[in-house]
Amino acid sequence: MRLENKVAIITGAASGMGASTAKLFATEGASVVVADLMKSEGGAVVAEIGAIGGEARFQLLDVTNEADWESVVAATIAAYGQIDILVNNAGVSGSNPDRLNIDTWDEQMNVNAKGVFLGMRAVIPAMQQAGRGSIVNISSISGFVGQNFVHMGYNAAKGAVRLATKAAAVQFANDGIRVNSVHPGVMPAMRTSQMTADPEVRRKMLSAIPMGREGRVEEVAYTNLFLASDESSYITGIEIPVDGGYLAM
Numbered sequence: 001m002r003l004e005n006k007v008a009i010i011t012g013a014a015s016g017m018g019a020s021t022a023k024l025f026a027t028e029g030a031s032v033v034v035a036d037l038m039k040s041e042g043g044a045v046v047a048e049i050g051a052i053g054g055e056a057r058f059q060l061l062d063v064t065n066e067a068d069w070e071s072v073v074a075a076t077i078a079a080y081g082q083i084d085i086l087v088n089n090a091g092v093s094g095s096n097p098d099r100l101n102i103d104t105w106d107e108q109m110n111v112n113a114k115g116v117f118l119g120m121r122a123v124i125p126a127m128q129q130a131g132r133g134s135i136v137n138i139s140s141i142s143g144f145v146g147q148n149f150v151h152m153g154y155n156a157a158k159g160a161v162r163l164a165t166k167a168a169a170v171q172f173a174n175d176g177i178r179v180n181s182v183h184p185g186v187m188p189a190m191r192t193s194q195m196t197a198d199p200e201v202r203r204k205m206l207s208a209i210p211m212g213r214e215g216r217v218e219e220v221a222y223t224n225l226f227l228a229s230d231e232s233s234y235i236t237g238i239e240i241p242v243d244g245g246y247l248a249m
């Protein structure tokens with residue numbers, strides 16, 4: 001198994017790509033902490049993992065809350081004794097039709113950018129002590145280019161994730177910690193999607209993708225798995241688009 005004896009915290013693991021990543025990691029032998037705001041959906045993911053013989057537990061987490069992060073780290077160490085992997089996946093959509101909305105800017109920076117920083121800040125001391133760790137930050141194609149259907153705050157926050165990833169990779173490489181970012185393209189709509197959940201908007205978005213289809217959540221989960229596992233042991237500070245060729249155009 002590709003993650004045997006490893007412990008992974010996955011944020012936003014109650015839904016979408018986070019849930020898919022949690023299930024895949026558990027199948028590959030990791031003990032998984034499903035960390036999310038949504039308790040019942042997160043509990044359902046834990047139950048699914050248990051049903052296939054995997055190990056997982058739910059932890060309530062608002063990624064913007066420092067005290068929640070401290071609880072997640074303490075509970076993970078208490079339950080499993082170590083933290084090998086953090087997937088900073090939780091996020092909110094920026095596809096608000098009011099493209100100059102100030103609250104959207106603030107929410108994007110708070111959840112999608114600061115939430116990722118707080119996650120790294122919370123786990124790095126334990127990883128330093130262990131002398132190993134892999135952090136996977138979920139950005140987006142929106143961290144590379146501007147788009148018509150998302151608020152610029154989403155692009156700015158995802159761009160921040162992309163570059164904070166490289167800074168952390170450089171700063172903590174000597175501690176044995178690797179930090180990389182994954183950039184999904186057009187995937188199934190997020191729970192919080194507005195414009196990008198509209199079928200007509202999605203049709204336009206798909207027409208810009210060389211592979212001509214949206215991505216599947218497992219396609220991102222498998223990329224996360226590679227970066228989380230020791231298979232990528234000499235890879236840090238990189239960005240992997242999972243986008244059907246969108247950024248190649």
Ligand SMILES: NC(=O)c1ccc[n+]([C@@H]2O[C@H](COP(=O)([O-])OP(=O)(O)OC[C@H]3O[C@@H](n4cnc5c(N)ncnc54)[C@H](O)[C@@H]3O)[C@@H](O)[C@H]2O)c1
Nearest residue numbers: 012014015016017037062063089090091140184187190191
């Ligand atoms: N769906 C897409 O098209 C797409 C494309 C590129 C990147 N992404 C990114 O991928 C990640 C996962 O998106 P998804 O499509 O699975 O979305 P989703 O809406 O299905 O899942 C997001 C999860 O994050 C959780 N969450 C939101 N705010 C939180 C908070 N403050 N604290 C803790 N948990 C919180 C939600 O409860 C939910 O479980 C996000 O970072 C998103 O920006 C999505």
